[in-house]
Amino acid sequence: MEDKLKESELRWKLALEASGDGIWDWNPQTNEVFYADKSREMLGYDPGEMPNDIELWRELIHPDDKKYAYDSIQAYLEGKTDNYLTEIRLRCKDGSYKWILGRGTIIEWSPDGMPLRVVGTQADIQSIKDREGEINLSHQKFSNAFKHSGIGKALVSIEGKWIEVNKAICDMLGFSEEELKKIKFQDLTHPDDLDKDLEFDIENMVL
Structure with a gap:
């Protein structure tokens, strides 16, 4: 049974990596976490530059997004939302910020109902946000020209x-x-x- 679980997990990780998204694996009780190299690469880091330390990764969150990010994961862990889905900005190696789409799901629970393992992905959505900004700017210019x-x-x-x-x-x-x-x-x-x-x-x- 254990071998089958490991084989299934390997297939899952390979499928996610093939999608181009970064993957992460987190234990909310111990704060042990694993980030795939793709998660680092999309922020401009080399594989060995950012350790699997969740506190270091939390420091990368844009100050304006920290409360939203924390509230979102807490609401999911407490069963207040059906899924974990966030759009936040993370600081890249060069100091700039990049919009990241984060998804996650609980796959393992303790006997007393506590979440033991959350796995998920992070995707680079900066180009989508840039396009949204261009559309909003175009709309604003049209609106100003129309009104005045x-x-x-x-x-x-x-x-x-x-x-x-x-x-x-x-x-x-x-x-x-x-x-x-x-x-x-x-x-x-x-x-x-x-x-x-x-x-x-x-x-x-x-x-």
Whole structure:
């Protein structure tokens, strides 16, 4: 039975290493921990530079993420959450911080129900976070240009509901933002122009 367990564990570790993620194996009761070399490499360390010391690894957590990281693992160990999943920043060898996705699961319990072994992975998600930052910046630039434009601008749903309006169009129409959002585009359009305006709007939505 013990040989089968070791064989199964070896297959599990090989599969995780092949995925490109770093793996870790932690005993919450003794704080004994093992980190695979991949975990070190993604932070710029050589295999022998960072020992398997959980306190040293905890020191790598960004100050703003420490409480979140601690609360997340404690909640999982206490059974308050179904899984352990975190996104935190870890300090690299060069002093920069990198976003890491951590996952873990309890695989061994003591007879009295205490978690004895937690295994998991850590993945480099910095490129994803960088992309999110670029999207947020682009959205912020669009939002600023939209709001502060001297030309009246609005986002209108296909049903004619005002979704977003800027100050210029409010001043032009003589309505506040709150008032415009309570009515529809059709309510302000002359009946003779309504079909033409709706056709124009739909064509531009498709484009």
